[in-house]
Amino acid sequence: MYKDFYGLEENPFKLTPTQKSFFVSSQAKKVIGLLHYGLKQNVGFLMLTGEVGVGKTSLIRYFLSTLDDETERAYLINPTFATSEDLLESLLLDYEIIKTPSNETKAWLLRKLHNFLFEKYQENKKVLLIIDDAQACPDFILEELRLLSNFETDEEKLIQILLVGQPELKEKLNSLGLRQLRQRIGLQIEIRPFNLEDTVDYINLRTLKAGATQGLFTFKAIKLIHKKTKGVPRLINLLAERALLAGYIRSKIKIDKKDVKLALKEITL
Numbered sequence: 001m002y003k004d005f006y007g008l009e010e011n012p013f014k015l016t017p018t019q020k021s022f023f024v025s026s027q028a029k030k031v032i033g034l035l036h037y038g039l040k041q042n043v044g045f046l047m048l049t050g051e052v053g054v055g056k057t058s059l060i061r062y063f064l065s066t067l068d069d070e071t072e073r074a075y076l077i078n079p080t081f082a083t084s085e086d087l088l089e090s091l092l093l094d095y096e097i098i099k100t101p102s103n104e105t106k107a108w109l110l111r112k113l114h115n116f117l118f119e120k121y122q123e124n125k126k127v128l129l130i131i132d133d134a135q136a137c138p139d140f141i142l143e144e145l146r147l148l149s150n151f152e153t154d155e156e157k158l159i160q161i162l163l164v165g166q167p168e169l170k171e172k173l174n175s176l177g178l179r180q181l182r183q184r185i186g187l188q189i190e191i192r193p194f195n196l197e198d199t200v201d202y203i204n205l206r207t208l209k210a211g212a213t214q215g216l217f218t219f220k221a222i223k224l225i226h227k228k229t230k231g232v233p234r235l236i237n238l239l240a241e242r243a244l245l246a247g248y249i250r251s252k253i254k255i256d257k258k259d260v261k262l263a264l265k266e267i268t269l
Contacts, residue, residue, distance in 0.1 A: 047170075129162070
């Protein structure tokens with residue numbers, strides 16, 4: 001509705017950014033650098049945590065785009081499997097070891113996976129498994145992942161596993177039954193909300209990538225957005241989107257604090 005008014009080609013604050021509009025903050029660069037370091041050092045288990053809405057999934061998708069063909073990867077976004085067989089079959093499908101679901105035994109699935117991992121090891125390739133929303137994993141699935149990390153040679157792990165989740169994941173791993181897995185986490189990374197500088201850069205980048213020829217928000221407007229959202233990207237998107245609509249209704253090309261205040265009356269952060 002307001003895109004033509006602001007000269008935009010698309011909604012600048014849609015919740016799922018494209019690769020071109022992903023904001024690589026100073027923190028994101030550091031996180032991606034640490035993930036690459038963990039891969040290079042062959043860390044068996046890595047863990048990335050952050051509050052709801054801080055952009056974990058977007059960052060992981062961007063990270064995947066930075067990997068070369070020397071890294072085989074599987075990315076599971078719904079880890080609430082009912083059985084260990086379901087997990088293993090999903091891995092075989094994601095790694096394209098099998099083309100269609102099978103009703104094979106767990107032993108067969110494990111053997112197929114191990115053969116694949118050893119083959120990639122011989123090709124000097126790394127194999128990465130990413131589990132998103134890992135805090136939702138049943139305990140037996142987390143234990144199964146720990147057992148998968150036992151696939152190794154005398155020199156290195158055959159598979160590296162990255163657990164991505166909310167802070168509850170750390171609490172979950174502190175339970176007595178998962179202490180063996182907790183002890184194997186070789187690299188722990190936490191994503192935090194944006195600081196004010198990041199919020200300024202983020203909002204300006206998203207509007208410019210959407211087609212704007214200049215920044216659409218005043219500094220005071222962005223400062224208020226940052227204060228009210230505490231720097232959480234998902235909430236920034238929500239509030240900035242409504243502020244654009246408020247500015248459109250007021251025929252304001254430049255969004256100011258009043259537009260943000262009007263937007264705050266319509267939404268609950």
